[in-house]
Amino acid sequence: MTSIIGNLLPFLNYRTKPLEMVKWLLFQLVLASVLGIGLAGPSCNPTRAEATCRECINLGPTCAWCKALNFTKAGEPNSARCDSVETLKSRGCQRADIINPQNDMELQVDKPLVHSGDNVIQIKPQKVKLFLRRGSPQNIEVKFKRAEGYPVDLYYLMDLSYSMKDDLENVKKLGGQLLQALRSVTKSIKIGFGSFVDKTVLPFVNTHPEKMKNPCPDKTEACQPPFDFRHILKLTDQADTFTQEVGKQSISGNLDPPEAGLDAMMQAAVCGEAIGWRNVTRLLVYTSDDGFHFAGDGKLGAILTPNDGQCHLNKNGIYEDNTVYDYPSIAELASKLAENNIQPIFAVTTKIMPIYQELSKMIPKSAVGELKEDSSNVVQLIKDAYNNLSATVILAHKNLPDGVQISYTSHCSDGDTRSDKEGTCSNVKINTEISFTITVTAEKCLTKTESFEIRPLGFTEKLEVSVQMRCGCKCDDKPDLSSHCNNKGTVKCGVCSCTEDRIGKFCECDPGKRSTQDLDAACRKDNTSATCSNQGDCVCGACICHTNPNKKIYGQYCECDDQNCERNLGKLCAGHGKCDCGKCQCDKGFGGTACECADAKGQCAEGVNGTTCSKRGTCTCNECKCLAGYQPPYCKECPGCPSPCPIYVHCIECLGFSSGPFEKNCTKSCKNIQHRLVDDLNDQNACKEKDSKNCWMNFLMKELDGVSQYEVMIKKKAECPEPPNVIAIVAGGVAGVLLIGLLILMVWKLLTELYDRREYKKFEKEKARSKWNDADNPLFKKATTTVLNPNFNED
Known part of the structure; x- marks a missing residue:
């Protein structure tokens, strides 16, 4: 219960709703029950018959090992040496013989918190070494005290697209004002300057030769050629130098509203030598009146190579590979800013503040301020943002080894205590001490000493943590052959380690021509089972079953016991039988898998002479368990079964x-x-x-x-149809064909006669209606000469 309440404390600190807390607690109880760990935390439950001290210790922080020579009884495996400290003591193991490694912590550097001149120490301890046991948490108490006047480096990163024309004039006058404002909170301040526009390819800028020389909308106005990012002034404490270098700058221009701000922030973060970052508080002031491009937008300009997070400034401070690498992703930029301990301050205009407020949520230790249209309030904005950032202490880790878990509990000056994946306190005043409890747990045994860092974001100081595991056992064993092992082996943490030619718990077996594998195989029921079923010792190729006060273990392979049977109403075999190797052997008059039923099989038969369940089921607890489809009580009917008639x-x-x-x-x-x-x-x-x-x-x-x-x-008699009359069918068929043919001819003749008669009548009608012209033929001439035949006699 202690472990569960301990896990519940973080939820109580967050003032969890009662219903949610009850649900979480019930989940923990169920989980504990399923895993068999109880309410006292993880239990020590070794399952290997040949457990070693190292294996036992690595089972969990509650496991201990007894190295006393004669601790185990006859038939008990070596794994019986592995148990909780209390159990081992109750079984007679002396405290001096119990191996139970514990966590430890060594303070390697633990200088006090001071603020004297240039000697500033805000976090303690500074270096620790942890000696951890697997699964056992170790707390580190860390104190932090915010010092007054901590050195600051400020790099001013400005958008020089055409819309920022008015702002540039005000920025040119900022040098002295910025230094003066920040010197009110720190004596050591340096300031630098850089600018950005956009990638120099379409569609981000106009690549026409004239526009590449002067991108201003008005040709008579002088603008500098477009560029992605340009580092102009290295960090300096000279206000005049800042004013002089910034005064040389002129506005530029691009096509689309979003700018290459993330490109510029990435280069400013990773080009530490060029920028001149010191090992102090680092501020990156970002001013713009528009949004930003991010990973993937470069594809619009055929830029497909992802940003590599490396410095690409040439000797003139220009990001010349901007057309090679895509814009960085927000996650990649946030990682690089945290890695280089840089805190960004976004000074942006009202219309785009929501965009940068969402961006700030993704970048730890960042701030957003509203910038006036002409940047006239930028000095006060930076000062306020710096004070807010400095008053927030966020403790986070870096380079955490695989298998190591870490959590933070913050004890803030306002009395609030909270647990989270990071340590966080707000409104931390100068010279006010706060503390954090850092819990480190190794979930596995690390192969070597690993290290990681814990640092307050925005500050250069850090806590270095190295982790060394305690996964072995120091038993102070002698290397000589021991009589305890029949002078055929040495004692290692109470267990015999035999020479190559001997085996057995006390090296008592001579394997002869048989190999250790052969002897081990003789103690296995098959290739998939464990040696002696994990309930006995394999001694010289034979199983010697363990003794157990709660059950009898027996069988050739120790595979049987008298307790692993079905129970009914809490009783083994319902109290009406004996458990034999996993099956209940019922007393006379009882049946069922757990002997829970009085034997009355007659209730499963219909009538005196009826068969049990009609031979279509089994009688279980005096009820028929019918085959699929058949219905109780006697499995006689099968309503859904198909008819057997077509089947047979x-x-x-x-x-x-x-x-x-x-x-x-x-x-x-x-x-x-x-x-x-x-x-x-x-x-x-x-x-x-x-x-x-x-x-x-x-x-x-x-x-x-x-x-x-x-x-x-x-x-007896089947109903068969009468055979057909073939002669009648053939004769009828022929007659039918002839008749049909004759009928067709007659119809054709009739139709032809009717057609001819109709055409003749039509001809007669047309002939009757015709009229002939009686005029003489003009080509015809009558004869004009009459010749009489002299021989003609009129008579």
């Missing part, structure tokens, strides 16, 4: 009429059917199926007890 039609044909596909093998194929022939069959449930000769067979099937057992009554 070939059997009916061969049994009743000695024909069909099963004719030659009828007895063997149809041995589940009892049949008899009847003269007549008048039953509405009778089946009627066709045989292979297309005759109708009438039969009645009655299902007997058992599966697919039938009694059949078959009508």
Whole structure:
């Protein structure tokens, strides 16, 4: 219960809702029950028959090992040496013989918190070494005291796109004002300057040669050529130098509203030597009146290579590879800013503040301030943002080794205590001491000493932590052969380590020509089982079962016991039988898997002479458990089963009429059917199926007890159709064809006659309606000469 309440404290600190807290607590209790760890935390439960001290210690922080020579009893495995300290003591192991490594911490550098001139120490301790046991948490108490006048480096990063024209004039006058404002909170201040526009490819800038020389909308106005990021002034404490260098700058221009601000921040973060960052508080002031491009936008300009997070400034301070690498992602930029201990301050105009407020949520230790349209309030904005950032202390880790978990509990000056993945305190005043409890847990044994850092973000000081594991056992064993091991082995933490030619718990076995693997295989039931079923010792190829006060372990492979059987009402085998190797052997008069039923199988049969469950199920606890489809109480009916009539039609044909596909093998194929022939069959449930000769067979099937057992009554005579009269069919067919042909000819003749008569009448009508012209033919001339034949006699 202590461990669960300890885990509950973080939720209580956050004032968790009661319902949520109850749900979480119930989940913890169920989880503890499922895992078998109880309410006292993880239990020590070794499962290997040949456990060693190292294996035991690595099971968990509650496990200890007894190295006393004669601690284990006859038949007990070496794993019996592994248990909790309290249990080992109760079993007679002396405290001096118990191996139980504990966590430890060595303070290697622990200078006091001071602020004297240039000697500033704000965090203690500064270096620790942890000696951890797997799964055991170790606390580190860390104190932090914010010092007054901590040195500051400020790099001013300005958007020089055309929309920032008015702002540039005000920034040119900032040098003295910035230094004067920040010197009110620190005596050591340096300031630098850089600017950005956008990537110098379409569609981000106009790549026309004239526009690349002067991107201003008005050709008469002088603008400097577009660029991505340019580092102008290295960090300096000279206000005049800042004013002079910034005064030389002129505005530039691009096409789309978003700028290359993330590109500029990345280069300012990773080019530490060029920027001149000192090992002090580092501020990056970012001013703009528009949004920013991020990873993926470079594809619009055919820039496909992801940002590599490296410095690419040339000797003139220009990011010349801006057309090679894409914009960085927000996650990548946040990582680089944290890695280089840089705190960004976003000074942006009102219209785009929501964008940068969301960006600030993704970048630890950052601030957003509202910038006036002409940047006239930038000095006060930076001062306020710096004070807010300095008053917030965030403790975070870096380079945490794999397998190591860390959590933070913050004890802030306002009395608030909270737990989170980072240590956080707000409104921390100068010279006010706060503290953090850092809990480090190794979930596995590390192979070597690992190190990581814990530092307050925005400050250069850090706590170095190295971790060394305690995964072994120091038992002070002698290297000589021991009589305890029959002078054939040495003692290691109470267990015999035999020479190559001997095996056994006390090196008592001579394997002879058999290998250790052969002897081990003789103690396994099969290749998939454990040696002696993990319930005995394999001694010289034979299993010696463990003794257990709660159960009897037996069998050739110690695979049996008298307790691993089904229980009923809390009683083993319901109190009416004995447990034998996992199965209940019931007393006379009782049955069931747990002997829970009084034997009364007659209740599963219908009538005095009925069979148990009609041979279609099993009688369990005096009730029939029927086969699929059959219905209790006696498994007699099967409402959903298909009709057997079409299934056994070939059997009916061969049994009743000695024909069909099963004719030659009828007895063997149809041995589940009892049949008899009847003269007549008048039953509405009778089946009627066709045989292979297309005759109708009438039969009645009655299902007997058992599966697919039938009694059949078959009508002796099948109903076969009369054979056809071939001669009549042929004669009728020929006559029919002739008749049809004659009929067709007559119809054709009739239609032809009707058509001719109609055409003749039409001709007659047209002839009657015609009128001829009586005029003389102009080409015809009558004869004008009359010749008389002298020989002609008129008489």
